[in-house]
Every structure is written in structure tokens, then in C-alpha cells.
Amino acid sequence: SSGGAGTMGYGLPAAFGAKLARPEQTVVAFVGDGGFQMTIQELGLCAQWEVGVKIVLLDNNYLGMVRQWQQLFFDRRYSSVALQNPDFVKIADGFGLSGRQISDPAELPGAVAEMLAHEGPYLLHVLVEQEDNVFPMVPAGCAVDEIVLGK
Numbered sequence: 001s002s003g004g005a006g007t008m009g010y011g012l013p014a015a016f017g018a019k020l021a022r023p024e025q026t027v028v029a030f031v032g033d034g035g036f037q038m039t040i041q042e043l044g045l046c047a048q049w050e051v052g053v054k055i056v057l058l059d060n061n062y063l064g065m066v067r068q069w070q071q072l073f074f075d076r077r078y079s080s081v082a083l084q085n086p087d088f089v090k091i092a093d094g095f096g097l098s099g100r101q102i103s104d105p106a107e108l109p110g111a112v113a114e115m116l117a118h119e120g121p122y123l124l125h126v127l128v129e130q131e132d133n134v135f136p137m138v139p140a141g142c143a144v145d146e147i148v149l150g151k
Contacts, residue, residue, distance in 0.1 A: 008065070009038030015053045016042055026054065026116065033059040033085055034066075043095040046121040054115050057088055057125045060132065068133045072151075073140070092123040099123035 015029035036057055046053055061083050070078050092099040098118055102111050108126070115122045136147045 008032070008035035011035060012039045012042045012053070012055065015055070016046065016051055019051050019053045020049075023052075027052075028054040028056060030056045030058065032065070033057060033061065033088075034083060036088070037083075037085075040091065043092055043097055043121070043123075047096040050120060052120045052122075054118075054121070055123045056112075056115075057123060058128050059085060059088070059125060060128050060130045061085060065134065065137070067131075068137070069140075071131070071133070072148075088125045089123060097121045097123055099125060101125040101127065103127040 011029045011031040015027050019025070019027040036055075045051065066080075067078060070076065089099040089101050098120070099122060100111055100114065102108065102124070103126075111124055111126075115124045133151065135150050138144060138147050
């Protein structure tokens with residue numbers, strides 16, 4: 001978690017750089033659907049440069065951290081947070097990357113094993129509960145020592 005620090009879109013490019021710096025290491029990026037769409041074009045570079053980063057896309061059809069802030073601090077007065085997402089696995093395929101979508105938690109162990117065993121970049125698209133929250137987070141105007149660890 002970025003702790004609510006507004007780093008949407010950073011995960012994939014950061015993982016790309018980490019994999020280039022340490023090609024012998026397995027690098028896995030955990031990204032949300034909103035932030036992923038901000039840098040989705042980097043899938044093209046993963047394919048072109050054959051950078052074998054693994055991507056776990058947690059998809060709740062929301063700008064998740066923004067929705068979470070609106071839930072926790074603004075009495076669920078949601079504004080501009082719901083997403084209508086594309087088929088991310090088809091997009092990955094369009095760039096020449098392998099991928100898989102899952103929605104059942106029972107599928108997760110096998111899907112992760114498949115992703116990690118795959119040579120090259122891979123997108124694991126995981127459909128999650130729409131209102132699951134991510135912690136820790138630092139509320140606006142607070143210091144790091146006032147971090148919120150859960151509901």
C-alpha cells in the first residue's frame with residue numbers, strides 16, 4: 001500500500017525498472033485497476049524489451065483509494081470513483097503478453113503458480129470485492145505516526 005499517498009500508476013513502471021536493474025530476480029507488481037490504466041501502455045515496453053515482470057491486477061471497478069477516502073472521511077458521498085473497465089487480459093494479449101483472469105479465491109494458488117512459472121511478462125487479473133479497503137493509510141493533514149491500520 002502507498003498509505004494513501006496518491007501514487008496511482010507508479011507500480012508497473014517501478015516494477016519494470018526493478019526488473020531491469022535486477023533481471024535475475026522475480027519482480028511482482030501489485031496494482032489496482034484505476035492506477036493500472038494510468039500506465040497500461042507500459043505493457044508494450046514489457047513486450048518489446050522482453051521484461052519479465054509479473055503483474056497482479058486487483059480489480060474492484062473503482063478508483064479504490066479515492067473511494068476508500070470518500071467512504072471513511074466523507075460519509076460515503078461517492079463522486080467520480082466508479083470505473084467501467086476493459087478486458088485487461090485481452091489488452092495484455094494485444095501487446096503479446098500472457099494473462100489470466102480469476103474471480104474465485106480458490107483459483108488464486110494455482111493462478112499465482114502459473115504466473116510465477118511463466119517465462120516473460122504475465123498479467124494476473126484478480127476480480128475482488130468492490131468495497132474491500134486497503135490499509136495502512138495516512139489521513140489528510142496527519143503525520144506518518146498517525147497512520148490508520150484498519151477500520
